[in-house]
Amino acid sequence: MTEYILLGFLMEKDMTGYDMKQHMSMSTSYFVDASFGSIYPSLKRLNNKGFVALKETIENGKLKKTYSINEQGKVEFLKWLSSPIMVSRTDISSALEKIFFFRYLPHEQSIFLIEQCIHDIDRYKNSLLELKNKVDHEADPFGLCTLDFGIDCYDFAMHWCEEYLINKMR
Amino acid sequence: MTEYILLGFLMEKDMTGYDMKQHMSMSTSYFVDASFGSIYPSLKRLNNKGFVALKETIENGKLKKTYSINEQGKVEFLKWLSSPIMVSRTDISSALEKIFFFRYLPHEQSIFLIEQCIHDIDRYKNSLLELKNKVDHEADPFGLCTLDFGIDCYDFAMHWCEEYLINKMR
DNA sequence: TGCGTCATGTAACGGGTTACATGATTTA
DNA sequence: TAAATCATGTAACCCGTTACATGACGCA
Structure with a gap:
């Protein structure tokens, strides 16, 4: 699920939704490649669940929302990561x-x-x-x-x- | 998409939704395995689109809907089948x-x-x-x-x- | 009597896509 | 001046799953 991939990205460094899309295209795109219509709502959900914090800044007149993972988010991410890998079908x-x-x-x-x-x-x-x-x-x-x-x-x-x-x- | 798989099954012989689920588990299940909650609405849609005909019978007191593919359905199926195979990602x-x-x-x-x-x-x-x-x-x-x-x-x-x-x- | 199989279906929910809407800055 | 890039977001839609509801028959 996209949310966990985004959490995983935040384990490395703070990012905006736009950054994550870019990062995806350079890393996971051949197996997970979400659209903005999926990334932004996911980030909102992660924020509502209290897994990330966000910092709003204005750069060059544009609003920028930089997300960072918090302790709860790290716990959630590692919980997902350490659960069994599900392989059904030939996918x-x-x-x-x-x-x-x-x-x-x-x-x-x-x-x-x-x-x-x-x-x-x-x-x-x-x-x-x-x-x-x-x-x-x-x-x-x-x-x-x-x-x-x-x-x-x-x-x-x-x-x-x-x-x-x-x-x-x- | 499930609808085309179901049409494909009907190319061989007439079937009920239940039959198709059974048939799936013995054939395509390792790459496509739809649930009844997907099969029945798909069949309804195929019927609305005019790609299949259905015959209702009562067997052992149970209602049975046997579907068959018609000319239009065959055309649609072969149109899908002969279009390029899309392979994106490693799936x-x-x-x-x-x-x-x-x-x-x-x-x-x-x-x-x-x-x-x-x-x-x-x-x-x-x-x-x-x-x-x-x-x-x-x-x-x-x-x-x-x-x-x-x-x-x-x-x-x-x-x-x-x-x-x-x-x-x- | 209760379970397995046959047989149909709906409703709530989940999670994704495309298309649209907005708008500033940078580059050709 | 126009396009690309940065940057955010929503709404409609698609298609799938799980869980639920119903009910008859046959078998152990």
Whole structure:
């Protein structure tokens, strides 16, 4: 969800909504890319919930709202970050939302979450393999193709987590 | 979008909303899995738009609405199916929505759409490579990790399309 | 008797997008 | 002088989910 990405950005430094949009396009855009129509209401909500503070200034005649994360916001962000990575379907890239911010988590916890994630993906992959066995004879070639893609996709994600990510972290 | 998946199901045979949910769980669930709260309103909309016909029967005292696709519906479905596959971000599996139904498209057209898709993915991959060059020194390790995942993910999808899908089709 | 399956649907809510509205400053 | 960039925001709309409501049949 966008709100957590914005909180994550504020962990690094104070920013305006406009800054965050810019920052997004240079960092998370290939897996999360929110519009202003989503960013500004999110910031308002974060403020209402008491997770951020804002400082209004006037620069070059323009109103500027600079947001900063507070203690409560940090607690909320780390609570989200340390909760299990949910991977349903082959839309694996949703996992990137958390991995992107793993520098804010203790090393062992990051590794634990990734291993848990690998385990979940393995379960999904096995359920697809079962499905394939069931429909192998009746399904049409393209249906089987997409099934194979699903299986290969889970495989790719698992190997990437294991061989690339975990190895790089140790 | 769910409506097109439902239309696609009806290309094969007439079904009730309940049937479609069942069918989904055995076929598209790993990339599209709609709830009844989405399926029933979608069917109503398809009916209002004049893309499907429905036949109401009573079986075992229960009302049953069996939907069938009409000519207009087929035209609409094939129009959607033959339009370019949109792949933005690393959520590649959205491409599966169309590939799943490629049996309803002439072979050459399917191949054309996939080659177009490979080309698009290549552009996305290159923009990520550029981004990586730009931020290589400043970004933190996990930020770079997710970037690498993005690049590898596009690579995986391209190779899969080329080596697996296209080869299998020829 | 109570659970699982068949079968339909609505209402509240959530979270996103596009398009619009405003307006100053900087750059070509 | 016109466009791009900085900067904020709202309103309409889209589409999805969860939870709820209803009810019959068959089975253990």
